[in-house]
Amino acid sequence: MTAIARLHxxxxxxxxxxxxxxxxxxxxAADAVFLDLEDxxxxxxxxxxRANAVAALGGIDWGRKILAVRVNGQDTxxxxxxxxxxxxxxxxxxxxxxxxxxxxxxxxxxxDLLCSQVEAAAGRxxxxxxxxxxxxxxGLAHVEAIATASPRTESMHLGVADLAASLGMRTxxxxxxxxxxxxxxxxxxxxxxxxxxxxxxxRAAGLRPIDGPYGDFRDAEGLEAAARRGRALGAEGKMAIHxxxxxxxxxxxxxxxxxxxxxxxxLAAMEAARLEGRAAVALDGKLLDIASIRxxxxxxxxxxxxx
Ligand code: 1VU
Ligand code: MG
Numbered sequence: 001m002t003a004i005a006r007l008h009x010x011x012x013x014x015x016x017x018x019x020x021x022x023x024x025x026x027x028x029a030a031d032a033v034f035l036d037l038e039d040x041x042x043x044x045x046x047x048x049x050r051a052n053a054v055a056a057l058g059g060i061d062w063g064r065k066i067l068a069v070r071v072n073g074q075d076t077x078x079x080x081x082x083x084x085x086x087x088x089x090x091x092x093x094x095x096x097x098x099x100x101x102x103x104x105x106x107x108x109x110x111x112d113l114l115c116s117q118v119e120a121a122a123g124r125x126x127x128x129x130x131x132x133x134x135x136x137x138x139g140l141a142h143v144e145a146i147a148t149a150s151p152r153t154e155s156m157h158l159g160v161a162d163l164a165a166s167l168g169m170r171t172x173x174x175x176x177x178x179x180x181x182x183x184x185x186x187x188x189x190x191x192x193x194x195x196x197x198x199x200x201x202x203r204a205a206g207l208r209p210i211d212g213p214y215g216d217f218r219d220a221e222g223l224e225a226a227a228r229r230g231r232a233l234g235a236e237g238k239m240a241i242h243x244x245x246x247x248x249x250x251x252x253x254x255x256x257x258x259x260x261x262x263x264x265x266x267l268a269a270m271e272a273a274r275l276e277g278r279a280a281v282a283l284d285g286k287l288l289d290i291a292s293i294r295x296x297x298x299x300x301x302x303x304x305x306x307x
Contacts, residue, residue: 005305006066007031008208009237009253010246015040016049022056030246032066037082038100046078050085058091068096068131074107087118096154098131103138108149134198135159136166143197147205156202160212163194174215176222189229199234211235217242227252260303263296
């Protein structure tokens, strides 16, 4: 099972209660946009936000972006209404339904079943995808089973604020470092375990792993550093909560020319080695072996996909 290869470097959150932001998000450079019905919408505004999102699916030109709507959680009275309204809406522009606070595989089966029923009843030809947000201790504990529970799933997303609350992490920040979590060499990343765990489960299931947002949207340096950390571990992209973060994320998750050129050198060196009947050689004083081919091919393939 491998999710459709889509460009997913940046994913901008847009509160569905603020429809005046939709055209700005559509015109911006984010690879993915999600209209949020969940935690950026007050309880009393849930119906209005849902109606705004439904109207925006066909009412706005979203270009080639991944268009997602984050519905309310399955432990709320809104979830089924959100899914039904989105899938009964005319047109088939919606790419992904994002489900927050996924706790175990049964919740994914239930969501898949509901989607299948509504799609069949509405005569939708195109199957909607799922984006699963891992942001609770329970979800993190079951992340591998969650990742393989439905063939609809395309991506897994780390939700840092809720995860911090659920794990009892002592912070009110959204992403970033914590001075209490410092080693002798300086700051350590308290999100490391969760990020690595979600990336591992997602990659093992052929899904796109998307790192959680960096809430301090005026701190460009902190965002850049957080994006580099996610990228270093294998994240495909990162959520943005402000349009000012999008360009930096697109740049961070784009393989750069030097990296791609080096990957091509690795492939050339390994091809030369193969012709000599060898599988382990040195390039620039460093070991290359057959695993190096897989690393380099993954990087070149991504660069080619991004054009
Ligand atoms: O220059 P203009 O006036 O034309 O535009 C403003 C503003 O309207 C626009 N803008 C956005 N456009 C599209 N999508 C957005 N999310 C968005 N945010 C702002 O950009 C221009 C500059 O805006 P600003 O600096 O004046 O920002 P505001 O003070 O208006 O808004 C800041 C917040 C953070 C409140 C806003 O960006 C926002 O609501 N972000 C998304 C929040 C969200 O969806 N949270 C839930 C998902 S993330 C999560 O779960 C966290 C763990
Ligand atoms: Mg959340």
